[in-house]
């Protein structure tokens with residue numbers, strides 16, 4: 001019974017890029033699970049491994065990237081054991097993805113309709129052209145593109161950025177995937193359009209019951225749409241919790257720093273941002289201790305020698321920081 | 335679209351005028367005359383000059399050319415086939431047809447071999463095959479056409495005697511092999527390099543990642559998504575290829591004694607057969623201009639972002 005509620009389960013996933021300079025551990029042992037109809041946000045600084053983690057689910061890791069350990073289980077099936085052909089059939093059908101830059105993500109030489117219909121026909125060789133076309137028009141209408149009958153014959157350059165992202169969403173959802181991975185889908189758009197796209201995704205998520213992994217820099221976006229959040233730092237999930245819990249009761253020093261550095265929409269003076277000091281670590285030479293150690297204000301001796309394990313803070317709230325264990329130890333001693 | 339073609343045709347008339355003017359004045363700037371031979375007396379030359387109007391001021395002569403061209407009259411040959419209408423020489427002695435046939439085959443070879451080779455190299459980038467193709471194509475674009483033609487002639491016709499030189503008979507296909515190779519080799523290599531580069535560029539684009547995320551097969555990604563985009567820069571180069579094949583034919587036809595327009599043109603320049611020079615220049619320039627128009631329209635078909643009318647703005 002419990003297993004049925006899990007859509008995807010990732011266990012101790014490790015992904016490395018074998019570059020001439022050495023092995024870059026872009027994802028270094030992350031685990032999470034996502035249920036049906038659930039939206040998880042993944043936040044973290046640039047280079048923390050958010051995209052790499054997502055690409056490894058959908059089998060799109062670029063050379064020289066390789067999964068070096070762990071498992072990805074989707075509806076009980078081991079994705080890492082899939083053949084390339086099985087993986088191809090899986091992509092776009094069970095899991096689809098939308099990307100950051102809608103200006104470059106559509107092929108400029110084919111019509112929007114052609115590209116939408118292709119997403120259908122690659123997974124269903126029995127579908128007729130008329131059916132595919134009707135479905136494409138239906139999807140375009142669903143994502144709020146007016147005049148879809150006419151628009152379907154237009155080329156990407158005749159669409160605005162926001163409309164292209166709508167078309168991308170339509171294309172991603174046309175096969176009714178169980179999971180949608182959205183890699184910063186609003187980052188490249190104007191603020192007002194960002195809000196519209198976000199609203200659209202929220203609405204469609206409810207209608208189509210799609211689970212979403214939503215990758216973003218922006219915690220505001222997370223608060224809008226997600227049920228739970230994973231905070232990534234240097235290839236690891238440092239904290240994970242339900243969305244309210246994370247905002248009102250952040251536990252990890254990095255999460256606290258991230259929250260303090262976010263512009264708040266309800267505040268008048270956005271200058272009061274407090275960026276986290278220091279630069280991200282060099283993934284070629286990660287520290288032996290806590291990855292966040294060099295930048296952490298609370299850094300202790302043990303932090304420099306041993307990686308912190310997860311502390312279970314209840315209700316699915318976990319955090320990887322020695323502080324929690326110090327507290328526990330302190331409590332025990334009292 | 336129609337409006338665009340009309341505008342382009344009008345502009346072509348201007349281009350042709352300029353080409354004719356340059357040819358005419360350069361031709362006359364070179365000393366000599368079609369009528370000078372060892373035996374000819376000054377009186378004979380003067381008489382011949384008067385007969386063909388060469389005694390008139392240059393500007394009047396040029397005007398006369400233009401006027402008769404407007405009437406579709408290319409005049410008569412002054413020397414090579416004295417008295418024969420140039421139209422007959424160009425079009426009714428098989429010269430134009432032969433050169434066009436050679437040129438088109440060379441163009442086809444360049445496209446049909448060059449583009450797939452580029453795709454193969456891109457698809458196998460970093461392997462020995464890619465390396466091998468790179469060496470070959472680099473050599474190909476470095477060898478001047480006349481050197482290649484001479485090398486082929488010496489090797490295959492003279493030394494090995496595998497392939498015939500042209501000596502009158504044009505029936506056998508073997509006769510065309512060396513001229514076509516000489517005409518197209520550079521362009522095969524160049525197009526292959528160009529396709530490889532633009533293919534690799536296309537493969538790294540975001541829309542390819544989108545296609546992969548949709549579950550499109552590798553074959554379809556290469557052929558449908560990458561190739562069409564990578565052909566855009568390749569097509570722009572087809573115009574210069576056509577011009578290059580035409581000028582290349584002057585050398586190649588002369589080397590292999592192909593009795594085509596290219597060889598005849600070279601001979602007419604040496605003989606200072608002014609009417610033939612002018613008419614050939616006119617015909618070949620018109621051909622290049624026309625082919626460029628065709629290429630631009632093809633460009634538009636492949637790349638929907640280009641609207642032909644707005645490119646004129």
Ligand SMILES: Nc1ncnc2c1ncn2[C@@H]1O[C@H](COP(=O)(O)OP(=O)(O)OP(=O)(O)O)[C@@H](O)[C@H]1O
Nearest residue numbers: 017024026045046047048049050051052053062063
């Ligand atoms: N093709 C590649 N070759 C080598 N290293 C790579 C490659 N792609 C990613 N990496 C490494 O993986 C790390 C994580 O990259 P990733 O793209 O997942 O970051 P991200 O969290 O998505 O950042 P951003 O917010 O900028 O998109 C990078 O720091 C980089 O070192």
Ligand code: SF4
Nearest residue numbers: 290293296303321322
């Ligand atoms: S483990 Fe130590 S260094 Fe790491 S975040 Fe916690 S306190 Fe900071």
Ligand SMILES: [Mg+2]
Nearest residue numbers: 050051052183
């Ligand atoms: Mg990213």
